[in-house]
Amino acid sequence: MTSLGRVAILGTGQIGTMVGMALRAAPDHAVGEVAVWDRDPAAMEACLRRAGSDRLLRGPEEALGSDLIILATPVAQIVGLVRELGPRLGPRQLLVDTGSSKLDVARAMQRWVPGTAGAVGGHPLCGSSEPGPWSADPALLKGATFVLCPIRDDPFSLGQAGRLVETLGSVALEMDAGEHDRLLARSSHLPHLVAAALAEMSGEVPTSALFSSGLRGAVRLARSDPAMVASFVRANLEEVRAATRELSLQLDRLLAAADSGEERLKAELERARLRARRVGVS
């Protein structure tokens, strides 16, 4: 496998730290070194102690000394870092991010990264609900889908990003950034908001004796890191809004079926059950 060279990771939360750990544990010569930076010194130290990095950087601009720069901060900060570092990238340097919304990032990359350098949008679909470097587990990357969004016709950069994904043990899935955001609003971002709304409504129930295992499953996503969820919902707000409208229509449809009789509702629920089976067992 071609070496990815020297790697810098900006942002050592859960994802940044697990990426660092996975890269440093990769077979010989896949990665030269892993240098990291985070605006929170404690998170940076924790990443070092979890063996997620070889050394610490003093600021984001020091990442410009690396061949591959991975942006793993919350989404809102990724665009700022693309703007700050993009114009200063040289030939064969590659920028990849791990944010959970892609259109904003892809547009920033198109605008601020010169054609002589490379940039690819990325989104690893893994992670647990507890944030931070201490919850990083590189095993979660194994077999996980890692979406790659090309920002221009640049097979070399896409190839290098694919090698990064392969080194992490993940499975690359190439996708248009706008399509990614539309689908993720439905498969992830809206479900997070719905879980929060159902959790809020559970506050009206005076006794926990009425909480079922079904409800616990339904509100589980509301236990996610609020900063992370707020960040990706904000970054993908229009698609999340559209998905919320769609949910309302679906619920109206189910209530209308219930109005028409038990058999109609049952038929709708049979259909949903098949869809749920396709999603799989948690």
Add this chain to the structure above:
Amino acid sequence: MTSLGRVAILGTGQIGTMVGMALRAAPDHAVGEVAVWDRDPAAMEACLRRAGSDRLLRGPEEALGSDLIILATPVAQIVGLVRELGPRLGPRQLLVDTGSSKLDVARAMQRWVPGTAGAVGGHPLCGSSEPGPWSADPALLKGATFVLCPIRDDPFSLGQAGRLVETLGSVALEMDAGEHDRLLARSSHLPHLVAAALAEMSGEVPTSALFSSGLRGAVRLARSDPAMVASFVRANLEEVRAATRELSLQLDRLLAAADSGEERLKAELERARLRARRVGVS
């Protein structure tokens, strides 16, 4: 413990069968015999083979020979059975049901069961998503909340129903039937519809590679038995409709917070996280 006498269970699905199994396994003299009936002969036979009954009845009316009659059919059929059997109940005979909506049942009991006999609405909060006698597991009753809704001032009947709950190993929670339905719409019935709606929306996502463990949790309730869900949603439709409107308002509130900025949304999500923690871990 006073004996519950001869018991008849009408409906040998998952709940009826697990109740029969638990009663027959209860210590000496708690229960005289357990006779069962189901309109599906195969379900009745399965209950017998799972040791959930001593003998089979030829029809619901044969239950009138028992001291305690437990109605464990789908909700829609419970009201019909109350109407059929209620007027024929004699002194000290007790009717209890296990339906997941209570106002309709309580009203039918008030109307059709004479004051000389006894009737109490009941709802055990347990069960797995797979329906039928073969998925019955009496261990699920241990420690589970068993809601009891008194239908009139009748301490003797409520005491006997409490003894039934105790014999099953469950924990009785006394509650007004209307309040039960209002709360269950929020803690159970709406979450089932939401899971179905999200499952339906997942059909738009062309590749299962984008499905996360979060989504799997969010649609888990959509894997429940469609007949059971259709039955309790129909029986509690007005409260479910009100809860659906409330969910829409909660989602609008979250989107408005997102419009106001990341910090506002984060604060709302922090609050929801505390609520979700109260609901517990699945």
